[in-house]
Amino acid sequence: MDQKFIDELRHKYIKTPPEGMTPRLVRNMTDSDLLDMHYFLTEDDDFDGDEFEDGFYIDLF
Secondary structure (H helix, E strand, O other): OOHHHHHHHHHHHHHOOOOOOOHHHHHOOOHHHHHHHHHHHHOOOOOOOOOOOOOOOOOOO
16 A cells, blocks of 8 residues: 555544544554554445445345
């Protein structure tokens, strides 16, 4: 992974840490943990809530 991207993410989350975290926790995270956290915080951003809803669907066609 690009170190510049990781450094930008770290700076972003130090500046505005996710709920339940502190800037110090973010600063001390490994690169891998930081990337995992970012993925889980942004995994649904691609859908913008317009296409899918939570639940189980069966496609019969």
